[in-house]
Structures are given as structure tokens and as C-alpha cells.
Amino acid sequence: MFVTITMTMGWITYSKKPHPIEKTLKVLGPSDASYVKMQDNFNAQYKILHPDIEIQYISFPWNNIWRKLEFLIVANIPPDVSNIEQPYLPQFVHMGRVEALDEWMKNDPEFDASSLYKRCLDEGNWNNEQYALPYVFSPVCLWYNKTLFDREQVAYPTRDWNLDDLVSAAEKFTRDLDGDGIPDQYGFFTNNNHWNRYSPFIWMRGGELFSADWKRCTFDDPNVMTSFQWLADLALKTKASPKPIYLSSITSVNLMLSGRLAMITDTRYAMANFYLEKNKDKIKNFVFDVSELPHDKTRASCFVVSELMIPSTTAPERKKMAWDYLKFVVGKEGQEVVAKEDQGLATRIETAERMVAHPGRMPEHDRAFIDSVEYSRYCYWPFPADEQWFATRSDLSSVWNGQLQAEPVCRKGAAGMTKAIEDFSRFHPEKELPVHTEFVPFDKRSGPALADARDETQR
Numbered sequence: 001m002f003v004t005i006t007m008t009m010g011w012i013t014y015s016k017k018p019h020p021i022e023k024t025l026k027v028l029g030p031s032d033a034s035y036v037k038m039q040d041n042f043n044a045q046y047k048i049l050h051p052d053i054e055i056q057y058i059s060f061p062w063n064n065i066w067r068k069l070e071f072l073i074v075a076n077i078p079p080d081v082s083n084i085e086q087p088y089l090p091q092f093v094h095m096g097r098v099e100a101l102d103e104w105m106k107n108d109p110e111f112d113a114s115s116l117y118k119r120c121l122d123e124g125n126w127n128n129e130q131y132a133l134p135y136v137f138s139p140v141c142l143w144y145n146k147t148l149f150d151r152e153q154v155a156y157p158t159r160d161w162n163l164d165d166l167v168s169a170a171e172k173f174t175r176d177l178d179g180d181g182i183p184d185q186y187g188f189f190t191n192n193n194h195w196n197r198y199s200p201f202i203w204m205r206g207g208e209l210f211s212a213d214w215k216r217c218t219f220d221d222p223n224v225m226t227s228f229q230w231l232a233d234l235a236l237k238t239k240a241s242p243k244p245i246y247l248s249s250i251t252s253v254n255l256m257l258s259g260r261l262a263m264i265t266d267t268r269y270a271m272a273n274f275y276l277e278k279n280k281d282k283i284k285n286f287v288f289d290v291s292e293l294p295h296d297k298t299r300a301s302c303f304v305v306s307e308l309m310i311p312s313t314t315a316p317e318r319k320k321m322a323w324d325y326l327k328f329v330v331g332k333e334g335q336e337v338v339a340k341e342d343q344g345l346a347t348r349i350e351t352a353e354r355m356v357a358h359p360g361r362m363p364e365h366d367r368a369f370i371d372s373v374e375y376s377r378y379c380y381w382p383f384p385a386d387e388q389w390f391a392t393r394s395d396l397s398s399v400w401n402g403q404l405q406a407e408p409v410c411r412k413g414a415a416g417m418t419k420a421i422e423d424f425s426r427f428h429p430e431k432e433l434p435v436h437t438e439f440v441p442f443d444k445r446s447g448p449a450l451a452d453a454r455d456e457t458q459r
Contacts, residue, residue: 025081025321026056027056027058027082027083028072029082030065031059035083036059037341038337038341039057042055045337046328046334069092072311073095076313078313080318081322081325081326082311083307083308084309086123086305086378088383089124089132090380090433090434092309093127093131093434094433099131099310099311099312099322100129101310102129105130105442115348116134116330116349117349119376119377120134121133122439123378124439125437132309133307133309133326133330134305135307135334135335136306136345137303138304138343139267139268139369139376140196140293140302140376141266141292141369141372143256145259145261145263146289147259147287148259152173156291157263157291157294159292159295159371162294163205163294166263166294167188167234169262170187170234173262184260185260186240188234188261188263189256190265191265192231192232192400193400195302195393198231200300200302204295204296205227205230205297206297207221210381214433215425215433216414219413225406225407228406228410229399229405232402242255244400244401265293267303269343272343275288275362287362289363289364293372299375301372301377302378305378308329356369380436382424388417388420391413395412421433
């Protein structure tokens with residue numbers, strides 16, 4: 001019986017003809033559970049529209065996915081379509097391994113670039129060419145526990161808050177609840193170990209991390225150094241934030257869910273933490289809401305954008321199939337898949353607007369994520385400075401712990417990263433580093449208009 005069943009199953013499995021390669025679309029992406037789930041939903045919806053196409057999802061862990069992609073491209077066995085993280089796109093552009101999409105976009109009457117947030121499109125624009133399309137995004141905003149604010153009788157955050165307002169409110173929440181001499185309730189936390197979190201506080205105070213042409217690291221700019229020290233002092237001096245050593249035993253998310261943290265900077269992906277069924281017991285009766293980040297000299301936020309690109313080495317006869325898939329993902333049907341996930345926002349304007357319009361359902365001020373789009377951007381760093389960038393990030397841990405001051409760490413980082421960029425340029429004089437630019441609508445790409453746009457985006 002065992003042999004019979006085994007042979008029968010084997011016959012069923014191996015007698016099935018493989019799907020024709022010319023009708024099989026290979027998509028590369030992370031093996032992260034949330035990405036796999038979304039991809040499964042993309043596949044199901046795409047199958048309805050294109051029943052003859054089979055999608056093969058190739059997945060790798062985050063820690064080596066872009067090295068794997070580079071290998072597949074160099075080995076001339078690329079996927080037809082690939083997910084790409086924002087900081088890694090310029091490296092592949094520099095390698096000449098990404099298909100420019102401008103002609104595909106311009107010549108396809110079914111594609112409407114104006115249906116997408118232009119700021120999201122900008123994230124795929126380098127050297128005035130569009131190399132990737134965005135399909136889900138979120139700025140960083142300020143999540144807060146309304147129940148805790150009510151209990152402490154503190155006014156809720158608003159978009160009019162400045163950094164002084166943030167600190168003043170945060171200090172009112174710091175409490176030693178068990179009398180052991182160590183605070184165990186705090187007002188505010190932002191993850192200083194991640195550039196997506198600390199960069200807005202540098203930008204809003206007038207600092208920049210690199211020169212516009214990417215030739216020099218500006219960590220040694222006074223606005224940058226004082227901003228890093230300000231972030232450290234939130235825990236070390238004002239006591240408004242928990243020290244890193246405190247968070248070694250409890251995560252910031254669990255601190256927020258337990259009601260012992262009033263405010264945290266996070267993206268809309270935090271919906272998964274605050275409103276998932278599995279966290280109902282953790283959050284008890286707490287009510288959470290969201291606001292735009294406070295401002296200083298200017299408004300600023302960092303936003304993460306998931307993008308899709310087509311490797312330039314994809315076989316020419318397969319590029320049309322790859323383009324059709326990109327067009328689907330950012331189109332109405334694909335963006336509905338993003339909306340049903342209800343974490344990151346759809347990059348299609350109409351879909352995103354509908355996602356945040358939900359009277360009576362939390363968070364009440366969900367629209368803060370859309371209102372932040374106009375001044376949100378990503379924290380890019382030149383890829384030749386990769387090693388020094390992460391070494392500086394490690395050194396900054398000593399600043400957060402109070403072992404070092406920000407100024408010497410920033411000066412060391414600026415010197416190291418600038419030298420790495422200079423060394424790379426000396427060994428590769430034939431090619432400039434790509435410059436991040438803005439998407440220019442096709443009807444405005446004529447003569448002085450395009451020249452002015454290029455001057456402005458490269459300024």
C-alpha cells in the first residue's frame with residue numbers, strides 16, 4: 001500500500017507539465033512573512049487578470065538578498081522583476097544593471113504616472129531617469145497613547161508642536177512607579193540606532209548628512225553634531241526617554257503596548273502592533289492615535305518606500321511581461337491588495353486616501369501619514385561609504401549610552417566616509433556616483449522646464 005501510494009503521488013507530481021517558461025514570470029523579493037503574504041495576494045489577483053501567466057516568487061532573507069540579486073544579474077540569470085530597497089537602488093544603477101522605465105511609462109497609454117504620489121516616484125529617480133516604481137510606503141510619524149495622555153492630563157500632540165513642545169510633554173510622563181529609583185514610565189522614544197528614525201530630527205534642525213553631489217560626508221556640520229547630542233540627551237539628561245540599557249530587557253514596542261511609554265516614532269506599519277487581534281490582551285483598553293512629527297527650523301520626516309525594478313539584463317522578449325507586472329502592482333487592482341493588508345499605504349493616491357478615511361475606527365488621525373508625504377524623504381548614503389557608514393552607526397551607540405560625546409564621533413565618521421568616497425572616485429574616475437533627482441512629468445519635459453528641474457533637484 002505504501003509503495004502504491006508513493007508511486008501514485010510521484011506520478012501526479014511529476015507527470016504535470018511545467019508551466020511554459022515564456023509564460024512564467026520570476027519575481028524576486030524578501031522571505032519576510034509579510035512580503036510573502038502580500039506576494040501571494042498579488043499572485044492571486046494577477047492570475048485573475050492574466051490566467052495564462054504563472055508567477056514564481058524567488059525569496060531570500062534580508063541579510064543577503066541584495067548580494068543574491070547582484071549574483072543573479074552578473075551570472076546573467078536575473079529575475080524578471082525584483083523588489084529593491086531604497087538605499088541599494090543607486091548601487092545597481094551605478095552598475096548599469098537596472099532598466100530605465102521612462103520610455104515604458106511614456107509609451108504605455110494605460111499607465112498614468114499622475115495617479116501615484118510624486119514624492120514616492122521620486123525615490124526611484126536617479127540621474128533624471130526613472131528606474132523603479134513604488135507600490136507601498138509610509139512616512140515616520142508620532143504614535144501616542146491617548147489613554148496615558150488623558151490620565152496625566154497632557155494635551156495631545158498636534159502638527160503645530162515644535163521640538164520644545166515634544167520634550168516638555170515627554171518630561172511630564174517620566175515616573176518611577178515601583179519606587180526603586182529607576183523610572184519605568186517614559187514620555188518619548190525614537191530608535192537612535194536606525195537612520196530612518198534619527199534623520200528627521202537632523203533635517204528639521206537644518207542639518208544634512210551628505211553634500212548634494214555625494215562627494216562629502218557632512219556629519220561634522222554643527223547642526224548635525226548638536227542634533228545627535230540632543231537625541232542622546234533625551235535619555236541622558238532630560239530623562240524623557242528610556243536609556244538603551246533599560247530597553248535591553250524590554251522592547252520599545254512592548255513598552256508602548258504596556259502603557260509605560262506615551263509617544264514613539266514609527267511608520268504606519270505599526271498598525272500591525274497596535275491593532276492586530278493577537279495584541280488585544282497586551283493593549284487592554286489603551287487607545288492609540290498618530291500625529292505628524294513635531295518641527296523645528298523646518299518640517300521633516302523619513303519615509304520608507306517599497307519599489308520594484310526590472311534588471312537590465314532581463315531578456316528583451318521578457319521585458320514587456322515584466323513591465324505589465326509592474327504596471328499591475330501600481331495600478332488599481334494591485335493597489336487594492338496593498339489596501340487590504342492595511343499597514344503601509346498604497347502609492348496610488350486614490351487608494352491611499354480611501355485607506356485613511358475610516359470614521360469611528362482607530363487611529364483617528366490616520367491622515368497624518370498622508371499629510372507628511374510632501375516633506376518626507378529617505379536617508380541615502382553613498383554606497384562606497386557603506387563600511388564606514390555602519391562603523392559610525394556602531395560608534396554612535398557609545399553616544400546613546402553616554403560613553404562618548406557626539407562631536408568626536410561625528411568628526412571621525414565624516415572623515416572616514418569622505419575618504420572612502422574619494423578613494424572610490426580615484427579608482428573609478430570614469431563614472432560619477434548617481435545623483436538623486438525628482439520625477440518630471442512627461443508633459444513638462446521640454447527645453448528650459450527640464451533644465452530648471454534638473455538644476456533644482458541636483459542643487
